[in-house]
Amino acid sequence: MSKQSPVIAPSILAADFARLGEDTAAALAAGADWVHFDVMDNHYVPNLTIGPMVLQSLRKYGISAPIDVHLMVKPVDRIVPDFAKAGATLISFHPEASEHVDRTIGLIKDSGCKAGLVFNPATSLDCLDYVLDKLDLVLIMSVNPGFGGQKFIPMALEKLRRVRRMIDERDLPVRLEVDGGVTAENIGAIAAAGADTFVAGSAIFHAKDYRAEIAAMHAAIG
Numbered sequence: 373m374s375k376q377s378p379v380i381a382p383s384i385l386a387a388d389f390a391r392l393g394e395d396t397a398a399a400l401a402a403g404a405d406w407v408h409f410d411v412m413d414n415h416y417v418p419n420l421t422i423g424p425m426v427l428q429s430l431r432k433y434g435i436s437a438p439i440d441v442h443l444m445v446k447p448v449d450r451i452v453p454d455f456a457k458a459g460a461t462l463i464s465f466h467p468e469a470s471e472h473v474d475r476t477i478g479l480i481k482d483s484g485c486k487a488g489l490v491f492n493p494a495t496s497l498d499c500l501d502y503v504l505d506k507l508d509l510v511l512i513m514s515v516n517p518g519f520g521g522q523k524f525i526p527m528a529l530e531k532l533r534r535v536r537r538m539i540d541e542r543d544l545p546v547r548l549e550v551d552g553g554v555t556a557e558n559i560g561a562i563a564a565a566g567a568d569t570f571v572a573g574s575a576i577f578h579a580k581d582y583r584a585e586i587a588a589m590h591a592a593i594g
């Protein structure tokens with residue numbers, strides 16, 4: 373399956389948490405497609421963020437767009453049902469944070485969500501060979517996870533190309549997402565490397581004009 377239509381997913385890690393509903397709605401009204409929801413546990417990564425209660429509050433506030441949950445937590449399995457109940461659309465996790473990757477994918481799908489697998493800059497893609505056909509999304513981290521506002525690591529481009537080839541060779545309807553340091557300036561090269569789903573936190577939420585920033589990203593993707 374060739375590349376799917378581009379999706380821009382603002383990471384609410386960079387939003388104003390004191391007015392999260394309003395800020396999230398503003399990004400969606402400005403042309404964003406999904407909401408990227410970063411969950412950090414101060415164990416798998418050295419930072420602490422938000423959980424299922426906050427996701428549920430966004431749904432109650434009226435956010436109906438897909439919510440793309442990125443679990444940077446260990447262990448993974450026991451928190452999956454809580455995010456599904458709270459209204460997650462897609463749940464992604466890191467293979468090294470799960471005892472049994474295939475079982476966790478099954479758990480996410482049985483809970484009614486789509487499943488994604490996330491690879492850090494220095495994590496091998498080996499396990500992808502065995503589970504790619506069960507996934508809805510592969511997320512390539514272009515920064516080390518834990519903090520927003522970091523610089524894009526260029527070696528992520530080669531990883532994106534490799535995963536794009538795997539998806540295309542198997543003709544699978546799997547999205548290829550990238551996360552970390554994505555801007556209107558580098559998104560064209562990232563799209564050319566094969567990504568179709570783009571997480572951007574600081575570039576969108578720190579921009580004066582969300583709509584202009586998202587439009588510039590779409591223009592650069594082409």
Ligand SMILES: O=C(CO)[C@H](O)[C@H](O)COP(=O)(O)O
Nearest residue numbers: 383517518520521553573574
């Ligand atoms: O998962 C993340 C960090 O672990 C963030 O989603 C990512 O860094 C996006 O933020 P920015 O666009 O500011 O780099």
